[in-house]
Amino acid sequence: MNRYWNEILYYLTMYWNYEEYWKLYVFVFPIVIFLEIPLYLLIITSYIKKFWNDVFLWSAPVNYFPTVSCIITCYNEGKAILDTIRSLVEQLYKGNIEILVMVDGSDINKSTYLAALNYANKYHAENKYSSRYIRVIPKKLRGGRVSSNNLGLSISKGEIIIIVDGDCSLDNDLVASAVRGFANPNVVGSSGNIRIRNWNASLVTKFQALEYMIGLQLSKTGLAELGMLNNISGAHGIFRKSFIQAIGGWKNGTAEDLDMTTRIKAYLKSYPNLKIIHTYESTMHTDGPESWSKLLKQRQRWDGDLSFLYFKRYRKILRPKNIGWKNLFAIVWYDFMFCLCVPFLTIIYTIWLFFKFSPSFASTMLILTYIYYLFSTTALFFLYLAFVSERKKNDIKFLLYLPLMPIYQYIMRINTAYATILEFVLSTHKDTSMAPWWVIRKTN
Template sequence: MTIPLYMYIITFFCVLFPFYHMFNAYLSSRKTPYYMKNPPSAEKGISILVPCYNEESIIQTAIEGMLALDYSNYEVLFINDGSSDLTMERLHEDLKLKPAAFAASGVLKFNQVKAFYQAANTKIKVLDKVNGGKADALNAGISYAEHSIIITLDADSLLKPDSLKIINGAFEDKKVIAAGGMVHVLQGRNLAQPDQPVRLSKMKQIVRFQTLEYIRGFFTYKASLAKSDALSIISGAFGIFKKDVLLDLYGFRKTVGEDMDITLKVQQYRKKHRRRKVLFIPEAICYTEVPESYKDLFKQRVRWQKAFTDCMMYYGKTLFPTVFKKKLSFFIVFDALCSGVLLSFFTLFFLVTQIFFFPIEHTYPALLFFLSGAAGSNLLYALISLKISTHYRNAFSNRDMGYLAWTILADLLVYRFFTLFFTIYGTIAYFGKKDGWNKVARTGKKYIVSESDALQKADV
């Protein structure tokens, strides 16, 4: 039996965008960006906003990470968003907080701030407010931030000590109004020696899958979109924005996925303010804790897919009419929506119908052609992404190569079908229940952030 023409067409679109992103990201990695050539002499003021809701198990690590930053002109605002656990008590204990008074700027709306605190002998401030969700907490932080550059950071995300210096250099270009940083998986890292190889042997298999996924997603996909001037998501784990732009946009919208929403708002802002730039800065790195159970991974990925669907519904009226005029619209509609979401539904439909409703001798050639094409492109995508990651000194030790090879193989044969399910379920679930944060449980692990942490652990 010959392979139907539509299978050639579908397979072509399966591999078209991955090949484009591989080629584009590889070219981007070969060029040294301007901010790495001539570091600025003066430090611009940077405010780091960390929304906190029930973060008692990770908050001490977050504080240690902030104190390890290699920069002078910065402040940190921990925004306790009505936590019901001991988050506020841990902040008091670790920071020796004292009551303070801060003045708000701008016109953003947010729930009541009950108290303000200043940490003893540090650049850290704490806002204790009534619960309103992550977007509400960020809006409060923006209003009380003192500096012109805002970094939004999750409580389970730690910045590499030199990240602020790199961001300072990137924002030396006055046209830059927002940027996304590189996000790595926190598990398996020794942050006291961040340039050491990633330790896959220290991870659960589910974390290894996500490690490979983050490498593909940031080193290749986001890098390619940024080079094409079509970056649609600045990660909620690590985003950088000009404060005046956030104020002009009335801050973050309360939605299931505030990161994609604010990115699209910034991109719309650029239409009215020509020559403004949105960057991806792979040299500025944060490390984030990822789910260690499939239950938590499911909750996280369903939330992400709901966020994407929500933005398609909310911004579709501006995206679809400009699909052949704007690069951003083109990649969101044809790459993310058609090649990502709609093709996931087609893949499921095709596999089910071919396997269960047609004789195997009729379906075998089409199945083999489709699956081999998808697997081949995904394998090449992973290998190119790993190649790019080594350029940025994100490598794996030789003794972990077996774990890496197994993870790549298992990703192709097993994990990809999990992500297919997450995409389909999350899209359908959005129309049943749009909201719902479904916060992922923290692991409660103690991470090595500094050399002193490493010495203390060695003494135990």
């Protein structure tokens, strides 16, 4: 055992001089060089651009306060739904907000329905001239998330639609900041920031909080800056109603949010002046899974959906003539390569290392990989803290957990690979809980 550690130490300190090492390094890190580093560089450049714009370009104050309709899709949240409604009522937005509480399967989810209804009645009794209007819509038979969104879309009165999950809470400036981007009439959709509300619950939720900050918030801000936003999340999406109505609303099936984003991108090819953005200031808080097993299950579902969409549903749509070279490149590079291939490459690389080389050398390589990831994650974290974070005091606490982050990411990659295989073998996307079986069986 002692010999094993001595060798690792030797490789780390003295092996630098060997030519063989550099060959190996180039061979081993194609992932890093071709996939990750350019992405990071891209994000950093976009931030420089953004910073430049924010500081040196004067922008007129926005006087745009349209009526906003917030569609809350809820199922069996019970009284937790009141957190969402209450945080929407609390918005510091000057315009009107219509709050549409879509209770899916209100016959079996009576407690959710009644809690929302009582709150709405009480609120309207106490505030007769409020600019917040709560409507509770019972959908007696369960129809799934897509049907809730589409029904909400058809009965809403607002110009802007905000899709919100039933079990989350919203910052009081969410609507104000979400709408600001839409003052530009060419903006048709926007994604928003999602935070983990229960980050204090366990180590798993702390990792997720960090992942949302760096992986989602930071990279989305960067990608959007380059016009390559990958997805407008279904948990928190902002859309222009007229546009969504024109393209026919949401389509049934898994990952309706990714589906919607891809379809919007297809339209952007035909109407190049339209655009989708990421509003990093509009923050929503949601609860992440608190145990490893639940987290892995959740990610298996997401990654399975992703591979289903790209390999099965959109195989024929993802052509440059449909969505444009830039977006195809972004999808292939970020979603396909980064999210789906890298996990396989990582596994293959690890196995290959241990087959080809001595355990001590393979371990050295892993340690180096770890150091690289620690460095890059830390750098991105500071970038996030400097430019994006709206709760700097709170976020700086996560610095403590950064050293463990590469290990978490490694586990998640293995999980992604597993989910992709599972999707190909079993078509697991049909196990979704987003819609009932009688709706899913009709979708492909």
